[in-house]
Amino acid sequence: MPKISLIEEAQEVSRAVALIELGARMQVLESELSLSRERLIRLYREVKSESPPKGMLPSSADWYMTWQANIHASLFYHTYSFLKQEARCSHVDALTKGYRLYREHCTSTGLDVHLDLTRAWTLVRFFNGGILEMHQCCRCKGKFVSYKHDLPRAKACVMCQPPSRAGKKAKTLEAVH
Ligand SMILES: [Zn+2]
Incomplete structure (x- = not known):
């Protein structure tokens, strides 16, 4: 070292x-x-006041594709990229501040904090590794987390096209918008 x-x-x-x-x-x-x-x-x-937990970290990018995780991941990544690119924070500071802002947004709007810090960190790694990217929604033009490859070009985000099983849809969408 x-x-x-x-x-x-x-x-x-x-x-x-x-x-x-x-x-x-x-x-x-x-x-x-x-x-x-x-x-x-x-x-x-x-x-x-306890020992760090042992065990493997989550390793699949599929997790970010489920509708609720996708909304949270997109929200976090927007904040992270703003801090890194516009506010010129280092990666670690953008991660820390971005995650704190994301968490505050969830608690102030009554949402569950769906993305933990490890998931947020892994998300950035998937972006850096060229596995994920932000894709523009063909309807609202907002950007959302998506696989970089094998994607039909005209794709709507989960807020424009939520799955029918999305029971808590209204609450989540209201809070994010
Ligand atoms: Zn959309």
Whole structure:
């Protein structure tokens, strides 16, 4: 690991604390921050008063295609890209701030927080890996999360074309719009 200055280290600690508070798993922390695994585990225990959970991270992009997850993922990704491209935040800061804003939006509108921080982080990885992209809805012209390949070009978003099983549709759509 490259040696970092005390100030940089303090900044990394504060980033780690913010991410842990938002629910980051060890894999997220280890891949985004330059602190050692031992320090991250210690920080995790101090912030959460428990050991970090073990186990695999979700790995399928299909999850983001179910209608409700798609609305939440699109909402988060809009916020993330705005912070990264317009507000010039770093990836980690855009992830942290974007996720916090997304969560605040859900709680202020009475929605369940459908996307946890790990899912939000994995989503960005799928975008960076060229698996997902934002696709323009052929009806409302809004952009939504979609597979980059094998897509019929004229596709409507789940808000314009919700599945018939979407029971909580009205509530979710109202809150997002
Ligand atoms: Zn639409």
